Amino acid sequence: MDEKQLRCLVALQDIDIMIQETEGEQKLGFKTEGINKLKATREELTEKIEKPLFRRYELLRQHYKRAVVPVQDNTCLGCFVKLPTSLTTRGKENIEVYTCENCGRILYWLD
Numbered sequence: 001m002d003e004k005q006l007r008c009l010v011a012l013q014d015i016d017i018m019i020q021e022t023e024g025e026q027k028l029g030f031k032t033e034g035i036n037k038l039k040a041t042r043e044e045l046t047e048k049i050e051k052p053l054f055r056r057y058e059l060l061r062q063h064y065k066r067a068v069v070p071v072q073d074n075t076c077l078g079c080f081v082k083l084p085t086s087l088t089t090r091g092k093e094n095i096e097v098y099t100c101e102n103c104g105r106i107l108y109w110l111d
């Protein structure tokens with residue numbers, strides 16, 4: 001798996017969370033500028049992400065605020081379940097997309 005893909009996905013998630021928060025503020029009547037810029041950046045990012053990965057992300061986002069979560073000490077920081085060592089060893093190489101067997105979130109490893 002291309003490491004860049006994962007970086008784009010993490011960036012996309014940050015933007016999605018910001019958009020969500022900004023839209024929430026709009027509902028409260030705050031004037032929020034910059035949401036169009038956020039949406040434009042989102043467009044750019046989605047173009048860089050492979051379609052199947054993006055679709056998986058969108059599905060996960062319907063269930064979770066964070067669809068892509070880091071792994072720390074071999075633990076999924078989405079559901080806090082310890083991951084099998086075989087998975088964490090392979091995952092660190094960033095060759096493919098790995099998902100948590102417990103919660104299904106997309107995982108990434110922090111250096």
Ligand SMILES: [Zn+2]
Pocket residue numbers: 076077078079080081100101102103104105
């Ligand atoms: Zn998990």
